[in-house]
Amino acid sequence: MRHLKSGRKLSRSPSHRKSLLRNLAVSLLEHERIITTKEKAKEVQRLAERLITLGKKGGVHHRRLALARISHRSAVKKLFDDIAPRYAERAGG
Helix, strand or coil, X not given: XXXXXXXXXXXXXXXXXXXXHHHHHHHHHHHCCCCCCHXXXXXXXXHHHHHHHHHHHCHHHHHHHHHHHHCCHHHHHHHHHHHHHHCCCCCCC
């Protein structure tokens, strides 16, 4: 039984799943729209909302935390400069 087990496995190994979600998050940040399955979208939404929250907080520390999660400089720059300010007044991620 999967009681209190968060996240979907998506029929992939942990390393493949991590890479997939990172790549989807980078594509989402760069293009601001992606086409994928509902299950993958729900999983990448969790990651993207956490990244937007880091962007809303701003600062060097939060930028480095975002780089540690997706390691794509141009996507992190766009996140902190363009995307996060749009959601500054919005509560939540």
